[in-house]
Amino acid sequence: MDFNIVECVLLAILTFFFAIDQFSLTEIVYRPIIACPIIGLVLGDMETGLVVGGTYELMMIGNMPVGGAQPPNAVLGGVVAMIFAVKANMDTNAALGACMIFATFGQYVVTLTFTVMSGLMAKADKAAEEANPKGITNVLNISMLILGSLFAVIAVLAYTGGTAMADTLQNLSDNASWLMGGLSMAGTMMRFVGFGILLKIMFANDMWGYLLGGFALALLFGNVDATASAALILVAFIGVMLALIDFKVNSLSKNAGNGGMSDGI
Amino acid sequence: MASNELLTYKDTTPAARLDNKTLNKMVWRSCQLQAAFNYERMQSAGWLWSMLPGLQKIHTNKEDLAASMTHNMDFLNTHPFAVTFVMGMVLSMEQQKMDITTIRSVRVSTAAPLGGIGDALFWMTLIPITAGMTANMAIEGSILGPILYFIIAFGAEMALRYGLMYWSYNMGTKAVSMMTAYAKEFTHAASVLGVFVIGALIANYGGGVRLGISIPNGQTAAEDGTMVDVFINIQDYLDKIVPCLIPLLFTLMCYFLIKKKGFTPVKLIGLFLVIGIVGAIFGIWAGGYQPLVPVPWNVL
Numbered sequence: 001m002d003f004n005i006v007e008c009v010l011l012a013i014l015t016f017f018f019a020i021d022q023f024s025l026t027e028i029v030y031r032p033i034i035a036c037p038i039i040g041l042v043l044g045d046m047e048t049g050l051v052v053g054g055t056y057e058l059m060m061i062g063n064m065p066v067g068g069a070q071p072p073n074a075v076l077g078g079v080v081a082m083i084f085a086v087k088a089n090m091d092t093n094a095a096l097g098a099c100m101i102f103a104t105f106g107q108y109v110v111t112l113t114f115t116v117m118s119g120l121m122a123k124a125d126k127a128a129e130e131a132n133p134k135g136i137t138n139v140l141n142i143s144m145l146i147l148g149s150l151f152a153v154i155a156v157l158a159y160t161g162g163t164a165m166a167d168t169l170q171n172l173s174d175n176a177s178w179l180m181g182g183l184s185m186a187g188t189m190m191r192f193v194g195f196g197i198l199l200k201i202m203f204a205n206d207m208w209g210y211l212l213g214g215f216a217l218a219l220l221f222g223n224v225d226a227t228a229s230a231a232l233i234l235v236a237f238i239g240v241m242l243a244l245i246d247f248k249v250n251s252l253s254k255n256a257g258n259g260g261m262s263d264g265i
Numbered sequence: 266m267a268s269n270e271l272l273t274y275k276d277t278t279p280a281a282r283l284d285n286k287t288l289n290k291m292v293w294r295s296c297q298l299q300a301a302f303n304y305e306r307m308q309s310a311g312w313l314w315s316m317l318p319g320l321q322k323i324h325t326n327k328e329d330l331a332a333s334m335t336h337n338m339d340f341l342n343t344h345p346f347a348v349t350f351v352m353g354m355v356l357s358m359e360q361q362k363m364d365i366t367t368i369r370s371v372r373v374s375t376a377a378p379l380g381g382i383g384d385a386l387f388w389m390t391l392i393p394i395t396a397g398m399t400a401n402m403a404i405e406g407s408i409l410g411p412i413l414y415f416i417i418a419f420g421a422e423m424a425l426r427y428g429l430m431y432w433s434y435n436m437g438t439k440a441v442s443m444m445t446a447y448a449k450e451f452t453h454a455a456s457v458l459g460v461f462v463i464g465a466l467i468a469n470y471g472g473g474v475r476l477g478i479s480i481p482n483g484q485t486a487a488e489d490g491t492m493v494d495v496f497i498n499i500q501d502y503l504d505k506i507v508p509c510l511i512p513l514l515f516t517l518m519c520y521f522l523i524k525k526k527g528f529t530p531v532k533l534i535g536l537f538l539v540i541g542i543v544g545a546i547f548g549i550w551a552g553g554y555q556p557l558v559p560v561p562w563n564v565l
Contacts, residue, residue, distance in 0.1 A: 023299040028418045034411045054403030061393045118305035122531045128334035131327045136314050143301035178545045181554030186541025188473040190304035193533045194340025196519025202456045210457050214464025219508050233378035239461035247454035251447045
């Protein structure tokens with residue numbers, strides 16, 4: 001593979017942008033069908049970009065970023081597949097097969113970033129307490145910078161290291177699988193902190209039953225195939241019913257306390 | 266954390282209706298909902314950033330703005346494109362200066378179910394159909410494939426963002442002004458809904474936290490006479506008591522540590538990092554990895 005500094009820099013910038021785009025900005029441009037032809041333009045072979053992108057996009061149907069799940073990362077997968085297809089002259093399917101370890105690794109990077117960025121929330125809280133909008137903007141910019149840079153670095157490594165990089169990554173992911181397993185488990189647990197903060201505000205001692213009831217109903221709906229994908233909205237429907245009853249009971253007893261019979265019941 | 270205790274705004278005079286320019290600005294800002302995504306609060310910082318133009322117009326004194334910004338940093342996870350529906354709803358309540366607890370409860374109860382609807386409409390319906398149409402054009406070498414894909418997907422995304430923002434803001438403004446007579450009762454009812462939905466979120470988002478301990482327990486004869494290995498999975502026994510028991514206990518632990526022991530979120534994040542990684546060293550959590558320390562059981 002021949003090394004070209006201009007290509008390498010442009011590739012890093014593109015990857016930086018796609019990494020951010022996969023969660024914010026348009027959330028569309030990072031998709032392989034669009035991203036791969038653009039990378040192809042930089043690497044000087046847009047035809048290959050269209051073919052790899054189209055094939056990858058079809059592969060991804062049924063592997064969507066749904067419900068907080070992290071499928072193998074399409075950004076790194078696409079970037080690396082293009083490097084392999086254009087620079088190492090692999091055919092489309094071989095390149096897509098060889099890029100998968102990078103896609104899996106990209107998923108690790110995302111998990112790691114989302115875990116680390118939990119720490120930034122303290123900074124955002126402080127900015128909020130000081131009514132400082134600039135502080136919030138900074139938190140967003142720092143987050144995007146971290147995510148984009150990590151991806152850009154891996155893209156540059158893949159560009160310079162080529163196929164040899166794939167073996168190194170495979171070894172790394174075999175040997176450090178406990179660390180990644182632990183980090184992703186810790187990441188899953190962190191949302192309980194967010195729930196705890198919410199409960200601190202809303203929860204009163206007369207609400208234990210509602211908390212457990214919502215929990216039980218979500219388990220029930222979530223484990224029935226027919227309702228699983230709509231579990232949360234179905235629970236919310238029943239929650240609305242309970243809230244209306246609660247509202248009715250409390251506003252009636254308020255009227256009764258005032259000696260009024262205005263409801264006419 | 267002191268300002269978390271705020272329950273009402275100091276200035277309770279309803280603010281003027283937000284002009285379309287501000288609303289449009291927030292629609293575009295809503296694209297950055299997940300720019301600071303993280304596992305603790307998910308989209309909260311991006312949410313607050315998207316809401317800022319409106320909040321700054323509504324809360325003219327600094328203390329109320331601080332209170333509003335603080336509670337808008339709550340945990341939030343919704344569909345990134347349908348988020349403007351929640352924004353419009355919350356903005357109409359902020360504008361009426363409703364009780365902060367009510368706003369928090371309505372926000373979490375509206376946001377959570379939207380995630381599922383949005384995913385079903387967008388990622389499972391629109392994108393597969395669009396991809397099916399355009400991917401073959403691309404494979405045949407036509408640049409029209411990616412361009413069409415972008416126009417359809419991004420067009421649908423922005424139309425959704427605009428439409429939902431105006432629809433829910435106008436609807437919310439009408440609905441909210443009817444509720445002021447029973448404000449206290451409404452707050453309680455909204456909290457009931459909020460707590461109910463949080464209970465559901467624990468089961469819905471927490472399911473990934475499982476024990477991975479699978480202890481080999483000899484062999485048994487299968488129906489066709491061959492010998493098969495038998496394993497005892499600790500999680501299966503827990504699931505027979507209460508499914509998702511660990512997520513429920515961890516959430517309650519967080520609540521008590523925050524409420525009674527004054528733990529900060531950062532401290533709790535550190536705690537979960539330790540629990541997660543130490544657990545993985547000894548192969549306690551599920552995840553299909555290789556534990557660092559050799560253990561006499563398999564990790565699921």
